Amino acid sequence: MVTCKQFLKELNDYLDPNTDPVMKTHLESHVSECMNCFVIVDTTRKTLQVYKGMEPQEIPEDVKARLWKALERKMVAEGTS
Amino acid sequence: MTPTSHSAVASDPNDEGTLVAQAQAGDGTAFAELVQRYQRKIYRLAKHITQNDEDAEDVLQDSFMKAYEHLKGFHGQSKFYTWIVRIAVNESLMKLRKRKGDRFVSLDEPIDTGEEEVKREIAVWEGNPEQQYSQEELQGILNEAVETLKPDFRTVFTLRDIEELSTEETAEALGISIPAVKSRLLRARLELREKLTRKFKRKGDNAFGYV
Ligand SMILES: [Zn+2]
Numbered sequence: 001m002v003t004c005k006q007f008l009k010e011l012n013d014y015l016d017p018n019t020d021p022v023m024k025t026h027l028e029s030h031v032s033e034c035m036n037c038f039v040i041v042d043t044t045r046k047t048l049q050v051y052k053g054m055e056p057q058e059i060p061e062d063v064k065a066r067l068w069k070a071l072e073r074k075m076v077a078e079g080t081s
Numbered sequence: 082m083t084p085t086s087h088s089a090v091a092s093d094p095n096d097e098g099t100l101v102a103q104a105q106a107g108d109g110t111a112f113a114e115l116v117q118r119y120q121r122k123i124y125r126l127a128k129h130i131t132q133n134d135e136d137a138e139d140v141l142q143d144s145f146m147k148a149y150e151h152l153k154g155f156h157g158q159s160k161f162y163t164w165i166v167r168i169a170v171n172e173s174l175m176k177l178r179k180r181k182g183d184r185f186v187s188l189d190e191p192i193d194t195g196e197e198e199v200k201r202e203i204a205v206w207e208g209n210p211e212q213q214y215s216q217e218e219l220q221g222i223l224n225e226a227v228e229t230l231k232p233d234f235r236t237v238f239t240l241r242d243i244e245e246l247s248t249e250e251t252a253e254a255l256g257i258s259i260p261a262v263k264s265r266l267l268r269a270r271l272e273l274r275e276k277l278t279r280k281f282k283r284k285g286d287n288a289f290g291y292v
Contacts, residue, residue, distance in 0.1 A: 040271075056122050067120065
């Protein structure tokens with residue numbers, strides 16, 4: 001019998017699509033009986049989803065301008081086109 | 082890692098490998114295209130790790146400068162993106178250490194994933210945050226949550242779950258063991274889950290209801 005503590009330790013593996021199916025079935029048996037862990041799995045999945053869905057924001061214009069200026073100087077110094 | 086199979090380089094001019102080869106041959110425009118492609122991700126990564134605008138700007142500049150300088154030494158055994166991320170991580174960690182003194186050095190110490198600590202907030206979410214908040218509000222909430230993590234945790238989380246590096250690549254970039262990456266990632270995920278749940282949970286009596 002898997003305890004909540006043991007299950008949480010293996011949560012990453014449970015969420016990983018590449019985990020060995022035998023291991024997964026073993027963990028699944030806990031989630032199907034434990035509401036707490038079921039909720040944790042669900043909200044952890046959602047947490048990862050919102051982070052993965054986040055597009056990187058634009059870099060502030062002045063920061064970008066200074067980056068290009070620095071690169072330009074570098075390229076000129078090194079003699080590339 | 083094995084000395085990889087070099088698949089035939091596609092002739093697509095926008096292909097990363099083609100751009101890198103051109104840049105290595107001295108084509109500044111090709112390098113500029115690579116910068117263009119990854120600058121926003123590198124800046125985000127630097128901000129997540131350093132939590133400081135000025136440091137993030139330095140990291141952004143220094144990383145691409147270093148990449149440019151060492152381009153000839155890049156042999157394509159990894160992807161250019163992984164390579165530039167690794168440079169940026171090093172630069173970011175250096176900044177962080179400088180600011181925090183020696184408080185942040187214990188990169189490989191084991192972490193206890195205490196059950197009590199992570200099980201405090203158990204409630205379902207109210208709908209889909211992506212639909213309930215504007216893109217900007219949501220960004221703010223997500224960034225704020227990452228900010229509260231300890232540097233060790235937020236660095237691993239940023240590389241694994243935001244930049245989507247593999248466990249092995251993350252371990253290599255940070256110079257820590259694979260088990261250390263795994264335990265930190267677990268801790269970071271559970272902490273973020275809890276923080277976001279406080280924000281997004283269904284309010285009222287029915288907070289625990291899936292049925
Ligand atoms: Zn449980």
